[in-house]
Amino acid sequence: MHLKVGQVMTRLTICLYTHNTIEDALALMKEKKVPGLPLLTEQGHIQGMVSKEQILEKGLEGIAPEAKAVNYLTTRFIPVKEETLVEEVWDLPFELYPVLNSQDEITGVISKYQLGLALFQHSELRRQELEAVFDSAHNGILAINKQGIITSLNPAAEKPTRSTRAEAVGKFLTDVIIPTGLLEVVRSGVPAFGVKFQVGRRQYITNRTPIIKNGEVIGAVGVFQDVSEIEKTLQELRSVRHLNDQLKTIVDSSYDGIIICDDQGEILRCNPAVERILGLSAPELVGKHFRELVDRGLFANNIIQMVKKESGPANILERPYADHSLLITGNPVMDEEGEISKIVINIRDMSELLILREALEESKQLSQKYQSEIVELKNNIDPEFNLIVRSPAMEQVLELAQRVSKVDSPVVLIGENGVGKEEIARFVHQHSERKGSPFLKLNCGSVPEELLAQELFGGKSRSGRKSGLLERGHLGTLFLEEIEQMPLSLQSRLLRVMQDKELVPDEGQQALPADVRIIASTGQPLKELVDKGTFREDLFFRLNVVPIKIPALRERREDIIPLIHFFLKQNNKRYSLEKELASDSVELMLNYSWPGNVREMANIIERLVVTAEGKVIKAKEVNFVLYEREQDPERMVSVAGVIPLKDAIDEVEHQLVSLAMEKYGTTVKAAEALGVNQSTVVRKLKKLKET
Known part of the structure; x- marks a missing residue:
């Protein structure tokens, strides 16, 4: 109006x-x-x-x-x-x-x-009317924003979702209910209509529609209706209106033999399957009493008498030792007074059923096998590796890692710092045939060339010869972080070990077995380094058999909230606390870019759990921790004139590394303060000394 x-x-x-x-x-x-x-x-x-x-x-x-x-x-x-x-x-x-x-x-x-x-006033009245309509709607209505957070839930939706409005609103969709496809609608912007799903014994039909504002998908709404009673009512209505047509269709098309008798046992109708099973045609049966078939020896027992005696269904196995054992089932049809008006007899050839059962059992076992593998890949949390997977992107990564673990090819993990490259490497090792052997790791950018050579290939030490990781990792897995930092001279030696599966410690010495699977990680594509001449092309082709790119956390936002809850629970258990995150705190984290990825999140959650004043971690506390560095006056950088951008970046890096080393004394603490790997600080110091 x-x-x-x-x-x-x-x-x-x-x-x-x-x-x-x-x-x-x-x-x-x-x-x-x-x-x-x-x-x-x-x-x-x-x-x-x-x-x-x-x-x-x-x-x-x-x-x-x-x-x-x-x-x-x-x-x-x-x-x-x-x-x-x-x-x-x-x-x-x-x-x-x-x-x-x-x-x-x-x-x-x-x-x-x-x-x-x-x-x-008119808008407020309309809002109240719409809210009343929303709350009183018979159909369940659930809405989420583009981050997957539930924004609305009406009373009719509480039963199928098994969650109240207070419990659901503000939570991530999959933390509250079994996924209903709304997240896919948000991602694709494509509506889905007439989709059926089941909760317990109730069946629902749902329409899922994207919420679009100014041409952008900002959320999705799902409207679902309990169709269990509707389908039952429609079925009963069709039974009343079209009983004769339905009976004929059922009787004629059923693979099982069906005989319909009146309350006295006279055969009223039978289907073609009876002729196949009993060897009698319909004219030979219709109009006869069922007891005549017993008298002729076709059946040993009169199922009609059994149904009438029980006043309910009856079952019996006929010809148990013949080639075609028959399962006879009699079901009474009651009239309005509760008396038997008809008896429906079902005849099933059990020999055929046994064949189908064997096929079904085989299919069921195969399905269970596939299901267990899917659960293993998609179970969201793998406590052994701290892997949380909800996003399609990470599901693909984990599925590829699972497949790669079954073979022995080298693997290159590509991704930013903190995305979980080591966890994926451990996952591949633990699911491979090498899981009973050592998993060793080495950061190629954290040690000088001579020490790196000794760590990898072994060498002389004060106490005698020291074995290297390639030797100690025989039959196991070696994870080489920042492979792009390995000097060219060592790259050729590594390639030789990978090809020969053996290691010659020093010239003239006997070769040692070194059957090691190499999993390498890098922050940038190795092909670019090959083009620049800083990485050997032959080693690139030997390593880059299976490259796996791990997306940054900002590119798989479906994982953010589950990761938040995982680290919160982990730190609560570690420190015997019961801290919780306010809904607006979660939203702040959801909108944060996470430049340090999962590693940054783990550190921030631990800090919030330890330092938050109350039981509930407030948004202002989260905001301070997330953007503390941006608010720090010491982060302000000023320039006095215009110089080439690369020169300016190099100068700022030199100053920061020098100040950090002067303040903290060690590369480990300096790296922590600068928010980078220790290897990066070592590399910058080396470059600083050269200049």
Whole structure:
């Protein structure tokens, strides 16, 4: 329903004329409680508008009560009709409007304030009506935003979701209910209609639609209806209206033999399957009593008598030792008085059923196998590796890692710092045939070349010969972090070990077995380094058999909330606390870019659990920790002139590394303060010394 001007205007029975004074005008405005009045000619035509605002613009000291109102007249006005919609007048430019009826007679005035108040009250009423409709709707309604957070849940949706509105709103969808496809609608922007799903024994049909604003998908809404009772009612209605057609269709198309008898056992109808099973045609059966078949030796027992005796279903196995064992089932059909009116006999050839059962059992076992593998990949949390997977992107990574673990090919993990490359490497090792052998790791950028060579290939030490990781990792897995930092001279030696599966410690010495699977990680594509000449092409081709790119946390936002809950639970258990995150705190984290990825999140959650004042971690505490570095005055960098950007970046890096080493003394602490790997600090110091 739309509001019209006539419904909210101030009606006037008297207007101003040219002979009226300012005193008359103000008195009438006060009486009618309006900010202005129309001024008419003696012939009744509107000449203009006189408002309090116009009077006060000339100053109170300049107002003479006996001055004519016409002196304060403005002809800048727009008359509106009583039938005009309020929202149309709201868009007009003036603060006061005269109102005319259908005969163009002045009937009142309306102000911008009245228009705004009317629109607000009307909108509030509509909001209340819509909220009442939403809450009283028979169908369940659930809405989420584009991050997958539940924003609305009506009472009808509480039963199928098994969650109250208070428990659900503000939570991530999959933390509350079994996924209903809404997340896919948000991602794709494509609606889905008439999708059925089941909760317990109840069946529901749902329509899922994206919420679009200014051409962008900002969420999705799912409307679902319990169709269990509806389908039951429709089935009963069809049974009453089309009983004969249904009976014929069922009887004729059933693979099992079906015989329909009256309450005395006379055969009324049978289907073609009976001829196949019993070797008798329909004319030989219809009109006969079932006991005649027993008398002829076709059956050993009279199922009709058994059904009548039990007043319910009866089952019996006929010809148990013959080639075709028959399972005979009799079901009574009751009339309105509860008496048996018909008996439906089902005859099933059990030999065929046994074949189907074997096939079904085989299919079931295969399904269980696949299901266990899917659960293993998608179970969200693998406590052994701290892997949380909800996003399709990470599901693909984990599925690929699972497949790769079954073979022995080298693997290159590509991704930013902190995305979980080591966890994926451990996952591959633990699911491979090498899981009983060592998993060793080495950061190629954290140690100098000579020490790196000794760590990898072994060498002489004060206490004798020291074995290297390639030797100690025989039959196991070696994880080489930052492989791009390995010097070229060592790259050729590593390639030789990978090809020969053996290691020659020193010239002239006997070769040692070194059957080690290499899993390498890098923050940038190795092909680019090959093109620059800083990485051997032959080693690249030997390593890059199976590259796995691990997306940054900001690229798989479905994992953010589950990761938050995982680290929160982990730290609560570690410190014997029961901290919780406020909903707006979770939203802050959801919108954060996480430049340090999962490693940064783990550190931040631990810090919040330890330092938060109350049980509930507030948004302001989260905001301070997330953006603390941005708020730190020491982070301000100033420049005095324009220089090449690369030179400026190098200079700032040199200054930061020098200050960090001067302040903290060790590369480990300096790296922690700078938010980078220790290897990065070592590399920057080396470059600083060279310059």
